[in-house]
Amino acid sequence: xxxxxxxxxxxxxxxxxxxxxxxxxxxxxxxxxxxxxxxxxxxxxxxxxxxxxxxxxxxxxxxxxxxxxxxxxxxxxxxxxxxxxxxxxxxxxxxxxxxxxxxxxxxxxxxxxxxxxxxxxxxxxxxxxxxxxxxxxxxxxxxxxxxxxxxxxxxxxxxxxxxxxxxxxxxxxxxxxxxxxxxxxxxxxxxxxxxxxxxxxxxxxxxxxxxxxxxxxxxxxxxxxxxxxxxxxxxxxxxxxxxxxxxxxxxxxxxxxxxxxxxxxxxxxxxxxxxxxxxxxxxxxxxxxxxxxxxxxxxxxxxxxxxxxxxxxxx
Amino acid sequence: xxxxxxxxxxxxxxxxxxxxxxxxxxxxxxxxxxxxxxxxxxxxxxxxxxxxxxxxxxxxxxxxxxxxxxxxxxxxxxxxxxxxxxxxxxxxxxxxxxxxxxxxxxxxxxxxxxxxxxxxxxxxxxxxxxxxxxxxxxxxxxxxxxxxxxxxxxxxxxxxxxxxxxxxxxxxxxxxxxxxxxxxxxxxxxxxxxxxxxxxxxxxxxxxxxxxxxxxxxxxxxxxxxxxxxxxxxxxxxxxxxxxxxxxxxxxxxxxxxxxxxxxxxxxxxxxxxxxxxxx
Numbered sequence: 001x002x003x004x005x006x007x008x009x010x011x012x013x014x015x016x017x018x019x020x021x022x023x024x025x026x027x028x029x030x031x032x033x034x035x036x037x038x039x040x041x042x043x044x045x046x047x048x049x050x051x052x053x054x055x056x057x058x059x060x061x062x063x064x065x066x067x068x069x070x071x072x073x074x075x076x077x078x079x080x081x082x083x084x085x086x087x088x089x090x091x092x093x094x095x096x097x098x099x100x101x102x103x104x105x106x107x108x109x110x111x112x113x114x115x116x117x118x119x120x121x122x123x124x125x126x127x128x129x130x131x132x133x134x135x136x137x138x139x140x141x142x143x144x145x146x147x148x149x150x151x152x153x154x155x156x157x158x159x160x161x162x163x164x165x166x167x168x169x170x171x172x173x174x175x176x177x178x179x180x181x182x183x184x185x186x187x188x189x190x191x192x193x194x195x196x197x198x199x200x201x202x203x204x205x206x207x208x209x210x211x212x213x214x215x216x217x218x219x220x221x222x223x224x225x226x227x228x229x230x231x232x233x234x235x236x237x238x239x240x241x242x243x244x245x246x247x248x249x250x251x252x253x254x255x256x257x258x259x260x261x262x263x264x265x266x267x268x269x270x271x272x273x274x275x276x277x278x279x280x281x282x283x284x285x286x287x288x289x290x291x292x293x294x295x296x297x298x299x300x301x302x303x304x305x306x307x308x309x310x311x312x313x314x315x
Numbered sequence: 316x317x318x319x320x321x322x323x324x325x326x327x328x329x330x331x332x333x334x335x336x337x338x339x340x341x342x343x344x345x346x347x348x349x350x351x352x353x354x355x356x357x358x359x360x361x362x363x364x365x366x367x368x369x370x371x372x373x374x375x376x377x378x379x380x381x382x383x384x385x386x387x388x389x390x391x392x393x394x395x396x397x398x399x400x401x402x403x404x405x406x407x408x409x410x411x412x413x414x415x416x417x418x419x420x421x422x423x424x425x426x427x428x429x430x431x432x433x434x435x436x437x438x439x440x441x442x443x444x445x446x447x448x449x450x451x452x453x454x455x456x457x458x459x460x461x462x463x464x465x466x467x468x469x470x471x472x473x474x475x476x477x478x479x480x481x482x483x484x485x486x487x488x489x490x491x492x493x494x495x496x497x498x499x500x501x502x503x504x505x506x507x508x509x510x511x512x513x514x515x516x517x518x519x520x521x522x523x524x525x526x527x528x529x530x531x532x533x534x535x536x537x538x539x540x541x542x543x544x545x546x547x548x549x550x551x552x553x554x555x556x557x558x559x560x561x562x563x564x565x566x567x568x569x570x571x572x573x574x575x576x577x578x579x580x581x582x583x584x585x586x587x588x589x590x591x592x593x594x595x
Contacts, residue, residue, distance in 0.1 A: 306365050308541035308565075309372070 004244045006208045009172075011165040014205070018164060021204055024196035024232055033227035036271055037264045043301070046263065050298050051089055052278060053262040054081060057294075058119055058251065058286045060095040061315070062126075062219060071100045072107045077313060079113035082295050085302075091291065092280040093117035093149055097125070098142050105146035119149035119185070123174060126189070126218035128153040132170065139177050149183040150174065151215060156192045159202060167202075168209050175210035185213035185251055185284075190229045191221040199229055203236035213249035219286060224254025227264060234272035247276065253286025259297040262290055288315060326356040326502065328363060328526065329509035331370035332519025338362050343527075345502065348413030356502045359527035361535050364494065367523035368541050371465045371492035374520030379462040379490035381518075383438035390434035390484065393515040394427050400511060401427075404476060404504055411501045412473065426477045429575060433484035440488065440580050448588070455591040460584035462490030463568065464543035467536040469529055471549035475501035479508060481572075482546050483522060485579040494523045494542070496533070498549070502526040530554075537561035537569070544568040544583045 007013040041049060059078045061070060075094055082088040093116060096104050104118045120142035124130035130138075139150055152174050158166040171186055178184045186206040190199050203214050214233055217224035230252045237248045250273070256262055262285060269277045277283050292315070296307040327334040339360035345353045357363075378386075397404070401423050408419040441459050448456040466486045471478035475498040486493045497505030509524050525532065533550055536542055537558045547558055548571050555571065562569050570582045 305535075305538035305564075306368070306540055308539075311540065 003208045004246065014165055014168055017208065018201050018205060021200055024200050026196050029196055029228045029231055033231045036267050037227055039267050041263055047301055049263045049266050050259060050294050053266060053285065054291065054294050055089040055092060056280045056283055056285050057091040057291050058093045058095045058284045059091045059291060060219065060286050060288050062097060062121060066097060066100060068103045071096055071103050075104050075107045075113060076111060078116050079108065079111055081291055088298065090116050092284050093119045095119040095121065095151065095286060097121060098138060101142050101145040101147045117148040118146060119151050120147035121151045123152040125153050126220040128155045132173065136173060136177060139174050143177065143181050147182055149185060150178050151185045151187055153187045153189065153218060154202065156189055164205060168205055171206055171209035171211060183212040184210065185215045186211040187215045187218055189218055189221055190216045191223050196228065196232045199232045200236055203233050204240065207240045207248050211248060213251050215251040215253055215286065217254040219254035222255065225252030225256055227268060230265060230268055231272055234268060238273045247282055249282040249284065251284040251286055256285055256287050257289050258293040262294065326354050326506045328357050328359060329506065329524040330367045331523065332513060345411065347411055353411060354503060356506065356526045359525040359532060363525055364532060364535050367494040367525060368465060368539060370520035371494050371523055372541055374518055375465055375492045377518060378492055378521045386488065387434045387437035389516050390430055390437065390488065393511060393517065394430035394434065396511045396515045397430065398427050403507060407503045407507060408476060411503055422474050422477050426480050429477065429480050430484060433488050436488050436577060436580060440577060443577060444581050453593045455593055456588065458586050458588045460581060461587050463583045463585050464491060465541060466491045466493050466544040466546065466583050467542045468493055468495040468546035469533055469549040470495055470497050472498045472500055476504040476508065478549065479505050481575055482548060486546065486583055487521060488580045489584045491583050492521045494525065496525050496527060496529060499528060533558055534561050537567065538564065540565050542567060546570055546572065548572045
């Protein structure tokens with residue numbers, strides 16, 4: 001493991017690496033995110049943005065009440081979000097609990113959705129409170145069942161008490177299990193990290209440890225993917241690219257419920273990280289209700305009048 | 316000589332129980348009968364209409380499930396609040412339309428009475444229209460009227476207060492939620508009526524009031540897929556054909572009324588028929 005030559009795997013080198021990071025100007029980040037949120041998007045760009053956003057959605061169901069039927073329904077929707085319109089692109093992936101991975105993969109393959117990935121939430125999601133052995137087994141199970149993406153949570157307790165090396169080692173171990181079979185997304189639960197400095201620190205640590213994506217939240221804690229937090233993470237991937245020439249993806253999740261929110265995220269991506277990141281392989285949006293609103297906005301642009309929720313599926 | 320500067324009211328929209336300005340930032344001038352400037356109310360945009368419909372849709376299930384008794388109490392409460400602010404409404408009607416004080420008082424009185432009258436209908440309408448149908452089988456067969464959903468309405472130009480109440484009240488008696496466009500020339504009493512609604516235990520989103528141009532907003536109301544019915548009583552009859560045609564795509568029920576009667580309530584209700592087996 002080379003860790004891009006940034007750390008050598010020891011606690012001392014990790015502390016040095018994290019200590020070298022500059023702090024985040026909180027007021028500046030808030031103001032810049034608020035300013036970018038006011039940008040007006042014209043009709044032609046909006047059309048493009050809606051389709052791009054649809055292709056970036058990680059269509060998610062993470063409920064205790066999930067059933068095989070619900071997951072299969074979700075997969076069908078993921079492949080063809082609007083059954084009446086074949087020009088609507090498929091979403092990026094479906095995101096489910098570990099035990100639903102096999103069901104999702106089988107159903108997707110059955111209906112011709114080979115191009116739609118299955119993301120499994122892992123490492124004792126959403127709290128991350130379990131022994132390392134359990135977390136490893138959890139991840140291995142998901143990969144065996146056919147998961148192509150692993151969304152792991154970090155141990156926020158360890159991170160907040162300064163035991164960075166524990167968190168780092170955890171990510172490295174899960175990275176090893178993923179190998180070439182699955183993409184690794186690392187969830188920080190930014191709502192629990194309290195400060196933007198912590199978000200930046202966690203971002204750089206996860207990237208050095210081998211994350212393919214950094215993800216804001218589990219969706220179980222509010223606030224989740226607020227604009228300034230996403231901005232801080234986009235700055236982190238941009239700076240990391242400048243250091244290593246490797247592009248790491250970003251996935252905001254939680255609280256992005258309508259088209260307006262989604263387009264604001266795309267504006268942030270374009271302005272902060274750059275247009276290279278405007279692709280599903282580098283930017284995803286974790287959401288469930290968002291997809292229906294995107295479809296309704298798309299219908300409105302096609303038909304010229306406002307759509308009704310009665311014309312999209314109930315999830 | 317007094318140095319005090321007049322404190323003038325900003326007339327805003329009423330959406331989801333709050334008083335936002337129009338998102339478009341547009342306003343228009345309201346003048347009195349003599350042509351003197353009175354106020355700058357909001358000129359509502361298509362987006363405002365959309366926001367109001369979203370609020371009305373969210374409120375509809377809860378309102379339709381409220382008991383008839385509760386709906387009646389709330390309508391009566393609106394009448395009580397209106398009665399208590401009678402002087403303000405009389406002043407506003409006089410200042411905008413230039414009618415005599417006596418005539419304005421008559422309109423406010425009629426408005427309060429009309430609300431009380433509709434309040435009484437909440438628990439009677441299903442007895443009037445519902446039925447136990449004779450069927451050739453061992454079943455009880457009921458037909459009962461139920462709410463239609465989100466109803467939009469264009470209020471008449473005058474009378475500005477009574478006309479507004481005449482479109483709102485029958486729609487909400489039936490368990491629907493409403494988005495209403497107030498009189499363009501005389502919107503002041505409509506926006507003051509919104510303040511009455513806001514203090515009358517009407518759940519947020521059940522009544523939403525916009526001010527603006529009928530020619531702009533009525534076609535948007537007709538083509539909006541998430542509005543189930545439309546009352547165009549306040550729209551000139553020349554435009555009715557165009558509006559009805561715009562509403563065919565979404566099978567919207569579009570009606571125009573001339574008087575206050577229970578048929579107005581039933582126009583925006585749908586009948587549900589239930590078959591119930593009779594035991595031994």
